[in-house]
Amino acid sequence: MSSRTVIRGGLVITAADEIHADVLIEDGRIAALAASGSPAAQAFTAERTIDATGKYVIPGGVDGHTHMEMPFGGTYASDTFETGTRAAAWGGTTTIVDFAIQSVGGSLREGLDAWHAKAEGHCSIDYGFHMIVSDVNEETLKEMDLLVEEGVTSFKQFMAYPGVFYSDDGQILRAMQRAAENGGLIMMHAENGIAIDVLVEQALARGETDPRYHGEVRKALLEAEATHRAIRLAQVAGAPLYVVHVSAREAVAELARARDEGLPVFGETCPQYLFLSTDNLAEPDFEGAKYVCSTPLRPRDHQAALWRGLRTNDLQVVSTDHCPFCFSGQKELGRGDFSKIPNGMPGVENRMDLLHQAVVDGHISRRRWIEIACATPARMFGLYPTKGTIAPGADADVVIYDPHAEQVISAETHHMNVDYSAYEGRRVTGRVETVLSRGEPVITEREYTGRPGHGVYTPRSTCQYLN
Ligand code: URP
Ligand code: ZN
Ligand code: ZN
Ligand code: ZN
Secondary structure, three states: OOOEEEEEEEEEEOOOOEEEEEEEEEOOEEEEEEEOOOHHHHOOOOOEEEEOOOOEEEEOEEEEEEOOOOEEOOEEOOOOHHHHHHHHHHOOEEEEEEEEEOOOOOOHHHHHHHHHHHHOOOOOOEEEEEEEOOOOOHHHHHHHHHHHHOOOOEEEEEOOOOOOOEOOHHHHHHHHHHHHHHOOEEEEEOOOHHHHHHHHHHHHHOOOOOOHHHHHHOOHHHHHHHHHHHHHHHHHHOOOEEEOOOOOHHHHHHHHHHHHOOOOEEEEEOHHHHHOOHHHHOOOOOHHHHHOOOOOOOOHHHHHHHHHHHHHOOOOEEOOOEOOOOOOOOHHHHOOOHHHOOOOEOOOOOHHHHHHHHHHOOOOOHHHHHHHHHHHHHHHOOOOOOOOOOOOOOEOOEEEEEEEEEEEOOOOOOOOOOOOOOOOOOEEEEEEEEEEEOOEEEEOOOOEOOOOOOOOEOOOOOOOOOO
């Protein structure tokens, strides 16, 4: 049985082009594009027509960094795969790549199986997995090869969180050497966690317990130092490197220098670093805890370097690092000791809109918006061109976006399972109207019309951004 949809009259925006075109969808895939009003477009016939006049027609967002139900600091990230992927769809994101976790002493396989069990049958949109490697040993290294073959092609390591996810330089080098052989991509949490833990202890001893000290002890220089070290370890191993959640201007400078040397190193930043700052961490009455994440928010004057990096392609991707904890009962675990505040912020629903606001504000172009939020994450993580673009053969993951609608971001109206918004009261121009996932309407004119279980696991090829 064939099912066809045609989207008429919108401005189709991809990383490469902007064209007024009608889009024909057949059996969940893009079948054809033709200039609106042309005989070819008029010949498109379908059971369902979506009028996109005056709207943008864009690829569904690809969020390459989320943590649904992630265990951390004695609690769990408050969005499940069900609530988190529904909220993602509301915000125009149609694919997430979440992080399965190897526990210390456990195998990669056990971690991956556990995350499959959490996600399967619950997601409204398609999803893939990266693997967090917390315990590098001979067995783990062999398992990396198997995971790459079955579509888990990227591995996160941590230079932070000693005793939890931390890997030392030798373990990092060995994993990078393995990735150089098997085509995997190492994703690095680049902060010098050993030094940070000393500063945490000293701050607490001085009675500095408020959330704002989280930002002070996790110094920009210690992000830059770790970024530099990760780059050089990757260079020695002959492996590409993707640095996650870059927030410090000094870290951007390390990436820029390495890229000028011709090294295959890439950087991701997140909306919280582009739009928020240490001013938020310093909010009184413990409200600053809402903004505790690692790497931490930086002073406002770091933002210009991040925007510049996004324009010059020293930074390639904006993901959310969505890792929500409720203020009530979860963030509050760290009252009187900032080091016990669960690390992470909500945002999977807000990314496409905040980046559209960046278009409105003149930081980036429309095509760059689609590139950093859809096309490049898809290529970086081996999902292109099935995901990340609108072209014949691609999955029909499509967003009808109203660039003129005004909205105010608020926890009152968002769909993430968390009791606050990091962007409460922020006015943005632009709003998701309709979202298709493989041709099926998940959001229809601002109503949820999807279902848990529509979203399927999506195995990935190796990084497509290298060639
Ligand atoms: O604070 C953060 N970023 N929490 C999520 C885990 C991570 O390091 O990405
Ligand atoms: Zn137009
Ligand atoms: Zn991290
Ligand atoms: Zn993360």
